[in-house]
Structures are given as C-alpha cells and as structure tokens.
Amino acid sequence: MRFPNGPLSFLISSPKRFLSTRTTLNPLPATFLRGGTSKGIYINREHLPADRSQWDPIFLGIMGSPDPEYGRQLNGMGGGVSSLSKICVVGKPSDSQVKDGIDAEYTFVQVGIRDSSIDYSGNCGNLSSMIGVFAMDEGICQPQVVTGQTATIRSFNTNTNKRIDTTFPISRTGAGANAALDLPQVTVAGVSGKASQITLDFVSPGGARTGKLLPSGNPVDTIDIGDCEGVSPSTTHVRASLVDATNPTVFISSTDLQGALDLTPSSPIDYADTQVGRILEFIRRRGAERMGLDPSAQAQPKIAILSHPSPEDVGVHVVIHALSMGVLHKAVPMTVGLCLGVAARVEDTLAWDILATRQNGEAQRDLLTMKHPGGTVDVGAGFDEQGGVTSAKVVRTGRRLMKGVVWW
Structure with a gap:
C-alpha cells in the first residue's frame, strides 16, 4: 500500500479502519498537550484495548520506562521527571453519567521513570485543565454549557470518582466550536508568556481517595x-x-x-x-x-x-x-x-x-x-453551611503541542 502524503498519513486520518484489523495500533494515535505546569500524552479511549489489564505495557512503551540506569526516558515521550511522565485516557461518558450532565470521562496515569510502576490512584490537576479541550478536539463531546465566548466541559475522573469542570474561551466554526488557547489573558508561574484562561473547578473534592476530608479524623x-x-x-x-x-x-x-x-x-x-x-x-x-x-x-x-x-x-x-x-x-x-x-x-x-x-x-x-x-x-x-467542601478552583493555561501517532 502506498501513502501519497507520507507513510503515516493514512493511519492518522483513518485510525478506525486500522483498529478493525489489529487489536491495538502501534504507532498509536495520540496528542501531546501542556496543561498548567505539566505535559502529557492524551489518548482517545477508543484506541486502547477494552481490557484495561493490557494498558500498562502500552503506557510504559510510550513513556520510555523503565529507565533504571539513566532515568531520562530517552526511548519515549517522558522527560525524566514526574510532571512529564503522565498520560490521560479520555472517552465518552456512560449513559448514567450523561444523565448527570457529564460530557467526558477520563483516567489519569502516572508512569514510573526508573521502574515499571503504573499508578492509577490519583489525579493530576494540571493535566485535568486540558481534558475538555482534548475531548472537543477529538469529537468526544461538544459543550452543553456556553456563556458568551466561553464553554464549560463537565468531566468525570475515574481515579477519584469526582467531577471536574473546565471553562475556557472558544471560537465558533460553523455549527461547532473550538477551544481558543492563544489569547493573551493570564500567566501561570513556571510557564513563559500569557495564554487563555482555563478555570479548573473540582466539584465536591473532599475525600477524593479515602472518602473523608480528614481521613484520620484529626486536623493534626x-x-x-x-x-x-x-x-x-x-x-x-x-x-x-x-x-x-x-x-x-x-x-x-x-x-x-x-x-x-x-x-x-x-x-x-x-x-x-x-x-x-x-x-x-x-x-x-x-x-x-x-x-x-x-x-x-x-x-x-x-x-x-x-x-x-x-x-x-x-x-x-x-x-x-x-x-x-x-x-x-x-x-x-x-x-x-x-x-x-x-x-x-x-x-x-x-x-x-x-x-x-x-x-x-x-x-x-x-x-x-x-x-x-x-x-x-x-x-x-x-x-457549605455544614462545613462540607463544595468546590476547589484554580486558574491554569494550556497549549496544544503535537497531534499524530506515538510508538510504544
């Protein structure tokens, strides 16, 4: 088979045809994004095996782990530090989540650097700021909540079983909308230059892992x-x-x-x-x-x-x-x-x-x-009046860095 626009053009433009002939693509369609002060690989869940037990070797290969001798992950997309060894898997919400107003579901993955550890126990606030953008770019969803020139995507994080909302500027494109990330609105410490404001709202964030705001019952x-x-x-x-x-x-x-x-x-x-x-x-x-x-x-x-x-x-x-x-x-x-x-x-x-x-x-x-x-x-x-945490908010920025395929 010949590819007139390069050997990967057919794969990038038609990943679903390839998925019908092989279990998991290698290379795999992926997007590289900065969210806040982290960078990571974002993958559409449809492009991964339905059996999650098969995910770990794919993620290790993508990041270039384990790298016990040098810790630089030069064989993959990782950067040798935890803030650069991250993956987000984003997909459509379940029917029950749709009824609750959820637009997209995602799982955060922290990949070990020197070892083969894969951690699904927590979430990443910085990369969460780009979940809505990626979901729109992938056609996973369009925003249900639009206020003027901003849109809000409601996402459900499977690591913590919590809802996280992202609100960001959009530009209209016919019947749809795209995230506008290059407006000179705000700065984030640790990132050069101004970019569009992304408001990250963790809804009812208390007890994300343990079910209790103070797991031991004590403030100290x-x-x-x-x-x-x-x-x-x-x-x-x-x-x-x-x-x-x-x-x-x-x-x-x-x-x-x-x-x-x-x-x-x-x-x-x-x-x-x-x-x-x-x-x-x-x-x-x-x-x-x-x-x-x-x-x-x-x-x-x-x-x-x-x-x-x-x-x-x-x-x-x-x-x-x-x-x-x-x-x-x-x-x-x-x-x-x-x-x-x-x-x-x-x-x-x-x-x-x-x-x-x-x-x-x-x-x-x-x-x-x-x-x-x-x-x-x-x-x-x-x-709230009973002392329960209703929301935790912060302003972030983000940037699209690359869209294509990644070898694992």
Whole structure:
C-alpha cells in the first residue's frame, strides 16, 4: 500500500479502519498537550484495548520506562521527571453519567521513570485543565454549557470518582466550536508568556481517595519518626495534617523538619539531599498508613512542607515545597495546591495555623496565595453551611503541542 502524503498519513486520518484489523495500533494515535505546569500524552479511549489489564505495557512503551540506569526516558515521550511522565485516557461518558450532565470521562496515569510502576490512584490537576479541550478536539463531546465566548466541559475522573469542570474561551466554526488557547489573558508561574484562561473547578473534592476530608479524623496528627535513620536523637515525632481534597496530601511544618534534622531555624533545607528525602519518605509512608492508603504507592499520597512567608513575600499567605514521587516539584502539583487551599480553611490544620498567625482573620479569606519554587498561585475553596467542601478552583493555561501517532 502506498501513502501519497507520507507513510503515516493514512493511519492518522483513518485510525478506525486500522483498529478493525489489529487489536491495538502501534504507532498509536495520540496528542501531546501542556496543561498548567505539566505535559502529557492524551489518548482517545477508543484506541486502547477494552481490557484495561493490557494498558500498562502500552503506557510504559510510550513513556520510555523503565529507565533504571539513566532515568531520562530517552526511548519515549517522558522527560525524566514526574510532571512529564503522565498520560490521560479520555472517552465518552456512560449513559448514567450523561444523565448527570457529564460530557467526558477520563483516567489519569502516572508512569514510573526508573521502574515499571503504573499508578492509577490519583489525579493530576494540571493535566485535568486540558481534558475538555482534548475531548472537543477529538469529537468526544461538544459543550452543553456556553456563556458568551466561553464553554464549560463537565468531566468525570475515574481515579477519584469526582467531577471536574473546565471553562475556557472558544471560537465558533460553523455549527461547532473550538477551544481558543492563544489569547493573551493570564500567566501561570513556571510557564513563559500569557495564554487563555482555563478555570479548573473540582466539584465536591473532599475525600477524593479515602472518602473523608480528614481521613484520620484529626486536623493534626503526631507521627512517630524516632526509628527513622538519620533523625536527630532529640526528635521523636513530627506534626502532620492529613488532608484528602482533590488528592490526599501529607502536610508537615518546615519547623518540625528542621528539628528532625537538628538544624537551627534559619538553616536551609536541601530537599534533594538523600537524608532529607529518606526522612520525608518515611513521614509520607506513615501518613499514608494513617489515611488508610497503601504506603508503597509512590504517587499517592504526596507530601508537602509548609513554611511561614518571609517579610519580602508580600501578599503571600503560605510557602509550600511539594514532592512528587520523591522529587521536589519545580512548581507545585496542582492537586496539592488545591488541597492546601482547602486545608487552609479547615480549623486547626497546620495551614490554618500559619494563616491565622500571619494576620488576624486571614484564614477566612476566599483566595489563598501560595509561594512555590516556580512563583505564586492563587487557589480558592468553597464550603457549605455544614462545613462540607463544595468546590476547589484554580486558574491554569494550556497549549496544544503535537497531534499524530506515538510508538510504544
């Protein structure tokens, strides 16, 4: 068979014909997108086997994992860090979901870098911001909610069994609409330039994994670390707020971490240090046990260190350093940032205490400004009269990077 426009043109334009003759295409139709401060591969669920047990080797091949010797994933689309080793599988909603107003369903996949781990336990806030765009581009859905020049896509995340809405600008094309992503509207810390505003709304995000906003029932737990190698002999425990909103997170105080390392309050902490990383992983695993989660799962829960802002941090409410799969995140995983936004509104958590001591009444603000290694970000959280979390919102941007096929 000859392909007048190149050897892949027929496959790209007519993937369904190929699917009728082979179980799974290789190369596989895929789209490469930036969402917030992450990049990932987006795949139409129709192009994957119906049997999900067959997905793992496909995803490992796409990302170039495992890469135990170099950790760079040069044989695939991964970039050697957790924020670049992600996949989203998007498809049509079920009949019952359609009745509930859902436009698209998606599953987030965190792919291991040096090992063959595939984690479906959590969601990615950054990549969630582009689910609606991809669903429209693929013809999976058209928006049911259109307000002026913006559209809202309601998606259902299978990892957390939660609804996430994305609202973004559109341009009209005859009877349909396309996402307009190149408007100079907003900036996102960690990403150069302005782009269109994408509002990401996690609906009722509490208990995303455990079913409870505070899985242990406490705003602060005491975690015993006395038997962790490398811990200061004078330190036997650290405080932790175990919060499950958008994704479960173990929040600890930088002051407690300094004590665990026998540092003075002004001493810097190198989060890339192997000793620090070992202690943080020990705390994270103990926190996971308290939350009723698998401590061996690297992706969930995540751990984040909270600090008071310095006098130079004007307008900042809290400083956060978050780790993803054992590596300090260069920005902040958006689900962790949203979880912090919720935690800051829950009385007596570590986040609440930081805001309350910074300025009287500050813990009641609708928007929380956090500083992370890449800049700052504002997040909002809504609560009902009974104290239940109704919403967690953040502004993101995104960009289409490539559409074609990927070998696995």
